[in-house]
Amino acid sequence: MEVVAVRIPPSARSSTCRSNGFDLEVGETCLVETPRGLELGVVTRPAVEHPHLAPSARTLPTVVRRASRDDEEAFAHKVAIEASARDFALDRARAANLAIKVGRVEATLDGKKITLYFTSEGRVDFRALVRDLSHQFHARIDLRQIGARDDALMQGGCGTCGRTLCCSTWLEGFSPVSIKMAKAQGLSLNPSKISGMCGRLMCCLKYEYEGKGPAEEPAPGA
Numbered sequence: 001m002e003v004v005a006v007r008i009p010p011s012a013r014s015s016t017c018r019s020n021g022f023d024l025e026v027g028e029t030c031l032v033e034t035p036r037g038l039e040l041g042v043v044t045r046p047a048v049e050h051p052h053l054a055p056s057a058r059t060l061p062t063v064v065r066r067a068s069r070d071d072e073e074a075f076a077h078k079v080a081i082e083a084s085a086r087d088f089a090l091d092r093a094r095a096a097n098l099a100i101k102v103g104r105v106e107a108t109l110d111g112k113k114i115t116l117y118f119t120s121e122g123r124v125d126f127r128a129l130v131r132d133l134s135h136q137f138h139a140r141i142d143l144r145q146i147g148a149r150d151d152a153l154m155q156g157g158c159g160t161c162g163r164t165l166c167c168s169t170w171l172e173g174f175s176p177v178s179i180k181m182a183k184a185q186g187l188s189l190n191p192s193k194i195s196g197m198c199g200r201l202m203c204c205l206k207y208e209y210e211g212k213g214p215a216e217e218p219a220p221g222a
Contacts, residue, residue: 004063005045006032010104012156012168017061019047029067037108040067040075074109081107085114085137092132100124103146104154107139115142119151149174152198159196159204166203177201181209 004024005014017032024030024043032041067075082105089102100118107114114137118124126143133141146154153167167174182194182205196202 001050002047003050003060004043004047006030006041006061006063007044008032008034008039008041010154012164013170014044015041015061017041017063020063022063022066023047024063024066029072031064031067031071031109032061033064034061036106037110037113038064039109040071071109078107078109078111081111081114081137085116085133088136089116089129089133092129096128098124098126098129100126101151103151111137111139113140113142115144117144117146117151117154119148120145148198148200149203152196155197157197159202160193161204165197171203174203175206177203177205181205184209 002019002021003016004019004022006017007014015032022030024047026043026046028043029040030043032039085107086102086105089105092098093100093102099122100120103117103119105114105116114133116133118126124145130141130143133139149167152165156168157165159165177200179189179194179201182189182201185205185208187194187205194202194205
């Protein structure tokens, strides 16, 4: 099977897609069929033959065609809708005293569906917000509550190491991280030193902890 790597903005990571016979070069834009519908992406690695992909790989996103000028204009309009919807949601949430933090907003290329991701400490009745958004943008509105780590993944940024966040670039899924991992590595237990942008313990605490092995575990009470 021939596959190509495509980055679908605003994501910072690339997705493996079926090339569908298109000979695409790095930097070209194309339309990709995904579970969310048609999306515009940028090629980050040219098409290569990959004969060892599992049968399940046939469900990979598929390149539909090269992007046209109209497609790129539709993408620019989609980005404008996302920014406008986020500002509108923030304004309405403040007016209604909703205790939510609005994160990423994603609109489909045709503008018929808008998905807003938010974080909150508890359950929130956002039905009125959905109605206001639907009336304002004449689109199907989907509000999804996510966790702090998922929000950091979507927002991106740099960690204390100076590099782009692992979760927004290459990390696949989140594993449990505990204060025990910091103790075992002799790290400062100051929350500001071992917490990431999400406010939770940094995922990288797990990396070297796994390499220490049982023999190097600190003794009880150490």
